[in-house]
Amino acid sequence: MSVLALDSVTQVLAFADEPPQLLPARQQMAFTLGFHIILVPFGVALTSLMLIANYRGLRKGDADALLLAKRWSKVAAVLFAVGAITGTVLSFELGLLWPGLMGRYGAAFGFPFAIEGLFFFTEAIFVSIYIYGWDRLRPWAHFWTGVPVALASIGGAAAVIGANSWMNKPGGFTVRGGEVVEVHPAQVFFNGAFWYEFAHMLLAAYIVAGFGVASVYAVGILRGRRGRYHRVGFLISFVTAAVILPVQMIVGDTIARYVFDSEPHKFAAIELLPKTGTNVPETLGGILVDGEVRYGIPIPDMASILAAFKPSTRIQGLDAIPADVRPSDQIVSTVHLAFDVMVGLSSILMVLVLWFAWIMWRRRPVERQTWFLRCCAPAGLAAIACLETGWMVTELGRQPWTVVGHLLTLDAVTRQGNIWPLFAAVLAIYIAVGVSAITVLLSMRKRWQAEGDSGVEVPYGPQSGPRLADATSRSER
Amino acid sequence: MPDVVVSFLFIGVIAYSLLAGADFGAGFWDLTAGGAERGKEPRHLIDISLGPVWEANHTWLVYCLVFLWTSFPTAFAAITTTLYLPLGLAALGIVLRGAGFAFRKASLRTPQRRLFGVAFAVSSLLTPFCFGAIAGGIASGRVPAAGAGDALTSWLNPTSILGGVLAVLTCAYLAAIYLYATAARLNATILVRYYRARAFAAAVVTGVVSIAGIFVLQADSPRLFGELSGKALPLVIIAAVCGLATIVLLRLKVLRNLRILAGGAVALVVLGWGVAQYPYLLGTHLTIDEAAAPSSSLNVVVGVAIVAGLVIVPSLILLFRLAVRGRLEPEEH
Numbered sequence: 099m100s101v102l103a104l105d106s107v108t109q110v111l112a113f114a115d116e117p118p119q120l121l122p123a124r125q126q127m128a129f130t131l132g133f134h135i136i137l138v139p140f141g142v143a144l145t146s147l148m149l150i151a152n153y154r155g156l157r158k159g160d161a162d163a164l165l166l167a168k169r170w171s172k173v174a175a176v177l178f179a180v181g182a183i184t185g186t187v188l189s190f191e192l193g194l195l196w197p198g199l200m201g202r203y204g205a206a207f208g209f210p211f212a213i214e215g216l217f218f219f220t221e222a223i224f225v226s227i228y229i230y231g232w233d234r235l236r237p238w239a240h241f242w243t244g245v246p247v248a249l250a251s252i253g254g255a256a257a258v259i260g261a262n263s264w265m266n267k268p269g270g271f272t273v274r275g276g277e278v279v280e281v282h283p284a285q286v287f288f289n290g291a292f293w294y295e296f297a298h299m300l301l302a303a304y305i306v307a308g309f310g311v312a313s314v315y316a317v318g319i320l321r322g323r324r325g326r327y328h329r330v331g332f333l334i335s336f337v338t339a340a341v342i343l344p345v346q347m348i349v350g351d352t353i354a355r356y357v358f359d360s361e362p363h364k365f366a367a368i369e370l371l372p373k374t375g376t377n378v379p380e381t382l383g384g385i386l387v388d389g390e391v392r393y394g395i396p397i398p399d400m401a402s403i404l405a406a407f408k409p410s411t412r413i414q415g416l417d418a419i420p421a422d423v424r425p426s427d428q429i430v431s432t433v434h435l436a437f438d439v440m441v442g443l444s445s446i447l448m449v450l451v452l453w454f455a456w457i458m459w460r461r462r463p464v465e466r467q468t469w470f471l472r473c474c475a476p477a478g479l480a481a482i483a484c485l486e487t488g489w490m491v492t493e494l495g496r497q498p499w500t501v502v503g504h505l506l507t508l509d510a511v512t513r514q515g516n517i518w519p520l521f522a523a524v525l526a527i528y529i530a531v532g533v534s535a536i537t538v539l540l541s542m543r544k545r546w547q548a549e550g551d552s553g554v555e556v557p558y559g560p561q562s563g564p565r566l567a568d569a570t571s572r573s574e575r
Numbered sequence: 576m577p578d579v580v581v582s583f584l585f586i587g588v589i590a591y592s593l594l595a596g597a598d599f600g601a602g603f604w605d606l607t608a609g610g611a612e613r614g615k616e617p618r619h620l621i622d623i624s625l626g627p628v629w630e631a632n633h634t635w636l637v638y639c640l641v642f643l644w645t646s647f648p649t650a651f652a653a654i655t656t657t658l659y660l661p662l663g664l665a666a667l668g669i670v671l672r673g674a675g676f677a678f679r680k681a682s683l684r685t686p687q688r689r690l691f692g693v694a695f696a697v698s699s700l701l702t703p704f705c706f707g708a709i710a711g712g713i714a715s716g717r718v719p720a721a722g723a724g725d726a727l728t729s730w731l732n733p734t735s736i737l738g739g740v741l742a743v744l745t746c747a748y749l750a751a752i753y754l755y756a757t758a759a760r761l762n763a764t765i766l767v768r769y770y771r772a773r774a775f776a777a778a779v780v781t782g783v784v785s786i787a788g789i790f791v792l793q794a795d796s797p798r799l800f801g802e803l804s805g806k807a808l809p810l811v812i813i814a815a816v817c818g819l820a821t822i823v824l825l826r827l828k829v830l831r832n833l834r835i836l837a838g839g840a841v842a843l844v845v846l847g848w849g850v851a852q853y854p855y856l857l858g859t860h861l862t863i864d865e866a867a868a869p870s871s872s873l874n875v876v877v878g879v880a881i882v883a884g885l886v887i888v889p890s891l892i893l894l895f896r897l898a899v900r901g902r903l904e905p906e907e908h
Contacts, residue, residue, distance in 0.1 A: 182633070183673040189637050190666035193644065193655035197722065200644045201652025205868030208645030209875045215641055216883040219634045223890045227897065235897075246890075278648075278868070283875040514656045514723055520663050527667060531674045534691075 120508055122517035123195040126524055128493075130187060133528055135489055136482055137181035141221070142251045142300070143307035143338075144174045149244050151334055156237050162327045166334070169546060170311070171229055171244070173539060178225055180535050185218070187524070195517070199500050199510040205278040206271040207286055210260040217254035221247055252300065259296045260287040266492065267291035267360065268501050290360055294353045295492070301346040302488065306481040308339025309447065313478035316471040324465045332464065336474070339481070340451040347448065350441075351404075358405040361502070362414040364495035367425060367433040369401045370394060374415040378402045383438060385431035389416075423506070425497050436490035443480045443487075450477060576874070577646070577867040581856070583880050584642040585849045591635035592845050593749065593838050595703075596742075598632050600750025602672065602699020603743065604773065611689060617754075618692070620766055624757045633669060638880075645876050647866040650720070650856050657724035658712055661705035668702035671695075700743055707742025711735030714848060715796040716858025720866075733795040737788045744784055745841050748777035752821065752837045759830055775825045778837075782818055785844075798859050802851035810850060814843035 148170040155164030189211065192200055200208065224246040231240040264270075270285025271278050315332035358365045365371075370381045372389050378401040384394020399409035416424055425433075450473055457467055464470070496502050500510040601621045608614030643651040655662060675695030708730040715734040718724050729735075751774035758766035792800040803811055817840035824833050852858065856866045867873060 179673065183670050186633050186637060186669055186673075187666050189640050190662060193640065193651060194659050194662055194666070197652035197656045200655070201649050201722070204644035204648030204651060205646075205872045208641060208648065209872060209879065211641045212638070212645060212876050212879040212883075215634055215637050216879060216886065218637075219883065219887050220890060222634065223887070223894050227894055230897070278872075281869050281871045281875075283871060512656060512659070515659055515726060520667075523667055524670075527670050527674070531670065534674060 116508055117511055117513050119513060119517045120511045122521045123511045126517065126521040127191060127195055130184060130191060130524060132486055134181065134184040134188060135485060137177050137184065138255060139303035139306035140174060140177040141181055142255055142303040144170055145248045145251060147307060147311060147335055147338060148174060149248055152241050152244060156241060162330045166331050168232055175225060175229055176535060176538055180531060195512055196510045197512050199505060202505060203278060203501055206281050207261050207264045209283060210257045210287055214254050214257035217250045217257060221250035221254060255299060256296050259299055260292055263291035263295040264289045265501050266496050268504055294356050297349050298353055301342050301349060302485050304342045305339050305346060306485050308335045309481040310478035311335035312339060313475055316474035319465050320471050329465050336454065340454055343448055343451050355405060363419050366414055366416045367430045367495050368437045368491060369413065370434040371413060371415040373417050376402060376412045377409050378413045386427040423498055429494055429497050433491055433495045436487040440484045440487040443484050447477060447480055576870055577863045579877060580646045580873050581863050583877060584639060587635050587639040587642060589842050589845050591639060592841060594635060595632040596746045596841065597749045597753045599699045599703045600746035602696045603747040604750055605692065606696035616766060617769060620754055620758055624754060642876060646868050646873050647856055648868055650861055650866040653718050653720055653722035653857060656722035657718045657729050658709050660726055661708050661730045665702050665705035668698035672698040672702060703742040703746045704739035707738035708735035711738030713858055714799050714852055716860060718857050720857060720861040733791045737791045741784060741788065744777065744781040748781050749837055749841060751777050752833055756830060756834055771825060778818065778822045778825065799851055803847060807847040807851040810843050810847040814840045814847060
């Protein structure tokens with residue numbers, strides 16, 4: 099009883115200590131990161147799809163594939179432009195919202211962002227060259243200018259994940275007197291969580307871009323555009339996602355065991371487990387209310403079996419976390435539900451992949467499989483939902499820490515000013531940017547259907563509009 | 576080593592001032608180009624010249640932020656907890672600007688284009704003003720080493736206002752000169768006259784404000800003034816000479832060396848600020864050595880910067896050479 103009383107006292111103290119900037123700062127960071135992360139797969143993987151189509155187009159003289167590559171490169175350019183803007187905002191936010199993090203640990207984990215900047219710059223330059231190069235460079239030379247785009251985007255993602263995984267599994271630095279006095283860059287970058295997070299995100303990028311693009315062409319076919327162009331567009335993207343998804347399932351399962359071993363607090367939240375024990379059931383759905391599991395469907399022993407292959411596996415619960423740094427019921431429930439949504443939706447996508455395999459095995463023409471295509475239409479959104487919920491698990495799962503074991507989020511957040519107006523402005527602008535981006539993509543599609551490719555201009559792309567009216571042969575020098 | 580890092584950081588500051596400066600300035604002329612019909616040609620020229628690398632320019636800004644937070648983390652936190660208002664406004668300006676420019680190019684209808692165009696142009700003024708004001712706040716020593724300085728007077732003070740106004744003016748000046756040169760290259764006679772007149776006006780106004788600025792600094796930032804008229808004086812004088820030379824060249828309608836002189840003038844002023852402030856990172860109190868992170872952090876960012884130079888410079892040269900050879904430009908009719 100006295101322990102409980104002490105618990106509630108520390109909880110009250112924790113809330114009293116909470117700066118008013120914490121809530122809007124966290125909301126804003128979550129929103130802007132959640133927005134930016136949708137664009138990442140298109141930078142990383144749509145560019146690869148574009149290269150696959152380009153390669154096929156050149157190798158087999160496939161005009162449809164070449165046209166797809168050309169259009170995808172323009173879509174990638176629009177999304178890349180949006181991603182560049184939202185990425186720049188994120189680097190401002192690191193300073194404006196989390197000065198406690200950057201001031202104390204910038205010396206340790208700031209440098210991966212420099213590497214990211216290097217890759218980003220390279221990517222921006224080659225995106226320009228590639229898009230301008232259509233019909234202007236020799237075909238194969240042009241293809242090779244696209245390769246650095248795909249590689250640099252992968253490198254950029256690796257760098258950001260280097261920084262993020264460090265926050266989840268910090269290492270490679272020495273603190274003395276509250277100050278970082280020694281840094282081992284390689285140990286910071288390649289921290290314990292890096293390869294897991296990187297592999298998971300890289301594969302996720304291909305899955306999101308693959309299903310996302312496939313959705314578009316599935317809808318197109320369902321609306322009666324059954325030509326070869328749509329079929330090739332659907333097949334290149336869907337097959338990419340279909341090949342990657344099973345690999346992702348295996349990687350995800352491995353990561354779950356890594357989290358069980360190395361980030362037990364996160365695992366406890368994922369499994370919605372208040373008390374340490376063996377024979378832990380896997381709870382489907384459900385939330386934590388006053389420290390008790392409610393409304394979930396338990397599958398006996400399953401969590402223990404998944405963690406280490408036997409029912410007697412002992413899993414640390416939330417009770418193993420000291421009360422003053424224990425995540426709230428609300429955060430634990432959100433992490434758990436996010437995990438369930440991620441696993442649930444990716445299992446459904448896996449069924450879609452098996453269905454596709456069966457269609458291929460029976461050598462049926464995919465453009466006639468109406469019900470299959472109807473199910474494919476929302477697959478892109480489902481994949482994005484998996485991506486978002488996956489990141490929720492990673493990031494909410496480390497709360498209340500910003501740097502696990504070293505820096506609490508409430509010590510990382512700024513204590514200056516009112517964040518709400520900034521958040522409101524960011525929200526308004528991002529919604530406008532999102533709506534504009536979608537409007538622009540839709541209008542590009544409309545013009546492609548109506549006028550062909552010459553009428554569509556994109557950022558990074560060349561001007562095809564009217565020339566300067568008063569251009570004469572005289573020049574002033 | 577901290578001095579090496581700070582030199583690298585300043586290379587970023589100068590590059591951003593020049594490249595993004597021309598970019599922001601283009602927005603200034605976009606804003607003042609008049610109605611949709613009247614401003615069509617000048618705006619079209621802006622679209623053409625901003626094409627390929629407009630946004631790579633902001634990478635310099637991210638580069639500066641990353642250098643600051645990795646190499647001088649406490650100073651970075653001091654800046655962000657003090658100057659959060661202009662930083663936040665600048666960030667919003669960058670989003671609006673980038674979105675406005677990107678979507679104007681991709682959208683077709685005129686009302687849509689106008690809306691994106693206005694977003695692009697207004698934020699082109701706001702953002703450089705904020706950056707100039709931030710520089711003024713840091714230079715005049717208004718960012719305390721522990722952070723959380725005055726949220727308003729740190730950037731709404733005479734030195735900051737001077738910095739902000741000068742930033743907007745130099746952007747307009749640089750852009751007008753670049754656009755003038757581009758118009759001349761494309762043989763667009765009317766636009767050549769149009770932008771030459773504007774470049775001349777911008778150069779004269781910037782010069783007058785700079786001279787007035789001497790008195791502002793003398794009254795408001797005695798240390799900065801002292802160093803600018805001391806060890807940084809040669810730079811200031813060469814910058815002034817470059818600036819005057821551009822005015823003369825514009826008058827004589829000579830295009831040669833104009834861009835180099837204009838860029839040189841701006842770069843030297845920025846460099847003069849850096850030299851005047853040395854060895855302090857924060858205005859008048861926190862030295863570069865005191866603020867520096869452990870040496871391994873410094874080594875790694877310097878290493879990344881060098882690799883970046885080795886990778887990015889050849890890529891940029893490739894891009895520009897393709898552009899110059901006309902393969903990346905719209906084909907001539």
